[in-house]
Amino acid sequence: MNIDILRYKYNLFGMNWDAHLRLRHVRTFLEIARAESVSVAADRLNITQPAVSRSLKELEEMLGAPLFDRVGRGLRLNEAGRVFQSHASASMVELMRGRDRLAKDGDLTSRLSIGVLPTAATDLLPRAALSFREEMPHVRLHILTGPNWLLFNQLRDGTLDLVVGRMPERDAAAGVTFQQLYIEDVILVCRPGHPILERSKPEDHISDFTLILPPSGAVISATVERYLSSIGLPGLRGAYETVGLPVGRKILSASNALWFISRGVVAHETEAGSLIAVELSSPLLSGPVGISISTSAPINVERSVFAECLRNTANV
Template identity: 45%
Template structure:
């Protein structure tokens, strides 16, 4: 049972301080003085009889108890806000699902699922946001997004979040169809002779790509481009000798139509799970549940199509 002494201001101040790592920044965001914010945090710690922050450094860091309280208090406030919004909506107004999407799911998976979803829920708006993994997951925790579709992030960044895997996807090198390397006997050692486009350091696939290059003797790659955007990557690759390492899902259609060519990697396991991230213990609406079902169906269709294309004729 919630302690009767805890007020809404305690929770807001705690969550802002945890998010920003600074009492002064939290006070500014809440439009209160720093002493008032400090007093509020102290009151909450006294009520709970536990330290929520480690104050040994310049930046406030959550203790183990603080992380646990942040996870559940944050989820509770998000659900309260969503309940309030639902009550305030006028009859006939569209409901919304805010979806963050990473490049690997933006060109095929989410579009297919959304097109299947729309006739079933015509009064629900799907609002799509793109960005790096760390940003989308941060917005997911804060409640700005309802779900994130794409590759699973590294373990440490998934605190307070759940992940439902839909399928596993490879990372592949792609080139223009008439590229000098696009032949059956191409050698990975020759990659050093061509310009490369690699995923930026913040991308989930970046470590595995750089580990692969290190294993073939390219220890410190000096790429001409860092990019995961299809539009930019396709244009550069088609007009140059650039080799682009990218998730297969981003370029699957271009490979199938012959706009780009995949360089096969022998006995190389470079990839990972693709799925849906959501907040743990969050309220899942009927619309969100239906979109999840459409994503599962779309993922199954994509896998079936890819398997069919690989079969020898």
């Protein structure tokens, strides 16, 4: 459907739009768009499939345009649907913001549970949390850190509303959608004055020093393993395994150990010069950092606002 035609039909509908549009039309549309299925949307909304189909039909009649294309047994947004989705989502967010601002001062009316992986815990998440507090002051943020496998299990079972960090590997990604915020690389870091910094080809001397590697459950573990194999060190084990900043930073400062870690985890330290990124002739692979949400999670406006805060923070 041509977007100009859709705009024309919006205008043609005129006053009937205000008289007939209901919140259920918007909620039903957004749920169908996310589930790409009438039956799944009905289950999530706890209403019957005929009621979902009826609400969609009424909305499409009001707009004068179909919003979905049928693909097999499912539905997929068409061009007009994508246009309407952007405005419908924004409208829902604004309605909930209005509700929040009318809440009693100081009364935390709801809670949003966030899981954060190390790469986003030191900078992105705290800044987004402060921005979110300004937007929705009556929502309590419950922030959890932990290993990759635990956070994604909690995301799938509904304990967490979203997870912020590296894109999960294939096994952990089942039942999860991912929205990329930016690309980040894995680096090798050491203390200032480390002997490896004087080597013309540092990768030839990695095995000469004590290593800190990410544990097998960490998202970046496979990336580091592939890199070590590519430089002739397959199966190399670290004396320590962690992606935790306090532990890794302390070990590096007190020894000649080397640490493979996501750049975001040690960003403040490398900027301040308390840790140094070793210049490798063949850098490690980069990977996306972003927002992971369970495909079975219901519509949640607080989560949408926090995701917006994350996107704004990542773009600053």
